[in-house]
Amino acid sequence: MPERVNRDMGALAATLDYDAELMLRVKDGDGASFGVLLEKHRSSVIHFLFRMVQNQAVAEELAQEVFLRVYRSRATYEPTAKFTTWLFRIATHLALNALRDGKNQRCEERLDERADDMPARQLQDGRPTAEQAMVYQARLAEVRRAVAALPEKQRAAVLMHKYEEMEYTQIAKVLSCSESAVKSLLFRAYETLRARLAHMA
Amino acid sequence: MNCPCETRGSPELLIAYASRGLDSIQNASLEEHLTACAACREFVQNQRAAWQALDLWEPAPISADFDRRLEQRVAQEVSWGQRIWGDLARAFGPVLVHRAVPIAATAVLLVAAGVLLDRPAAPPLTPEHTAAAQMDALRPDQVVQALDEMDALNQFNHSLKADGAESRM
Numbered sequence: 001m002p003e004r005v006n007r008d009m010g011a012l013a014a015t016l017d018y019d020a021e022l023m024l025r026v027k028d029g030d031g032a033s034f035g036v037l038l039e040k041h042r043s044s045v046i047h048f049l050f051r052m053v054q055n056q057a058v059a060e061e062l063a064q065e066v067f068l069r070v071y072r073s074r075a076t077y078e079p080t081a082k083f084t085t086w087l088f089r090i091a092t093h094l095a096l097n098a099l100r101d102g103k104n105q106r107c108e109e110r111l112d113e114r115a116d117d118m119p120a121r122q123l124q125d126g127r128p129t130a131e132q133a134m135v136y137q138a139r140l141a142e143v144r145r146a147v148a149a150l151p152e153k154q155r156a157a158v159l160m161h162k163y164e165e166m167e168y169t170q171i172a173k174v175l176s177c178s179e180s181a182v183k184s185l186l187f188r189a190y191e192t193l194r195a196r197l198a199h200m201a
Numbered sequence: 202m203n204c205p206c207e208t209r210g211s212p213e214l215l216i217a218y219a220s221r222g223l224d225s226i227q228n229a230s231l232e233e234h235l236t237a238c239a240a241c242r243e244f245v246q247n248q249r250a251a252w253q254a255l256d257l258w259e260p261a262p263i264s265a266d267f268d269r270r271l272e273q274r275v276a277q278e279v280s281w282g283q284r285i286w287g288d289l290a291r292a293f294g295p296v297l298v299h300r301a302v303p304i305a306a307t308a309v310l311l312v313a314a315g316v317l318l319d320r321p322a323a324p325p326l327t328p329e330h331t332a333a334a335q336m337d338a339l340r341p342d343q344v345v346q347a348l349d350e351m352d353a354l355n356q357f358n359h360s361l362k363a364d365g366a367e368s369r370m
Binding site for chain 1: 206212213216220221245247248249250251252253254255257258260261263264267268270271274275278
């Protein structure tokens with residue numbers, strides 16, 4: 001009987017996604033599959049967290065906690081939803097908690113000064129001129145401020161929609177709300193962003 | 202088509218068009234509308250500008266030691282778990298098997314026997330005792346209320362019977 005249940009779970013996972021199948025292997029004690037999952041989702045989780053909390057060190061710390069929680073949950077894992085939905089639900093939960101705790105407050109206050117978090121954009125000859133670098137940094141700071149000014153849930157919705165290319169249904173599952181609530185969150189968020197960033201075209 | 206700017210819930214169509222595009226049928230229909238509607242055209246232009254501005258925000262590179270740190274934490278967690286279980290098993294395993302189980306079983310039996318022997322024997326109840334006890338427990342106002350309720354029930358029964366007799370006639 002348990003074998004049949006496992007087989008059924010495996011089949012369900014396969015229809016859901018390959019990640020869920022990998023997670024079931026982790027559940028069975030396959031550590032290498034955890035490595036594959038980490039490799040596959042490391043960047044997207046860290047980048048999402050970075051854009052949420054706007055601090056690279058905090059984002060990496062939170063990402064460590066996300067993957068650690070995934071690993072800890074391996075024994076009780078059931079592939080009832082898409083793996084990335086579960087993963088981003090953990091990440092969003094941690095990011096919102098960190099924001100509420102004011103963990104990165106100090107860093108947000110010094111948003112303009114944190115040039116070390118930003119990759120330098122290069123010209124065709126490989127070296128940006130000082131003026132171009134300054135313009136780029138100013139524009140980037142404006143974008144970061146505009147995103148940081150969004151209410152937390154709107155911010156999470158926009159980041160998942162824009163950078164993770166998630167569908168409304170998946171964002172709704174991550175944020176534990178209805179699809180129409182997500183549409184409303186996104187509409188309000190883009191309305192704010194249009195007002196603040198449209199001049200940058 | 203209806204103007205998405207004016208139709209409730211439709212701006213999402215314009216957002217989708219300006220960000221990732223629509224399927225060819227929706228695309229053609231919306232583009233036809235955009236040639237005629239200045240408000241929707243402006244909305245799309247601004248949405249595109251905001252979308253492109255967001256593209257400027259490239260993520261920072263991830264620390265080279267991220268995986269190593271995570272690996273260490275996972276290993277630490279695994280070894281902690283194993284160590285705790287190992288220590289518990291080492292410390293209490295033999296004691297549990299050889300001493301604690303018989304001691305605990307004996308203790309449970311002794312406590313159960315003590316509880317049973319310690320209970321005072323209840324005196325046998327006769328019907329007179331029971332009735333007297335019930336009478337003692339009643340208050341005079343409860344008796345008056347019960348009699349009133351019985352009267353009310355009797356009157357109700359009489360009225361039902363009278364109604365039944367009238368309807369049969």
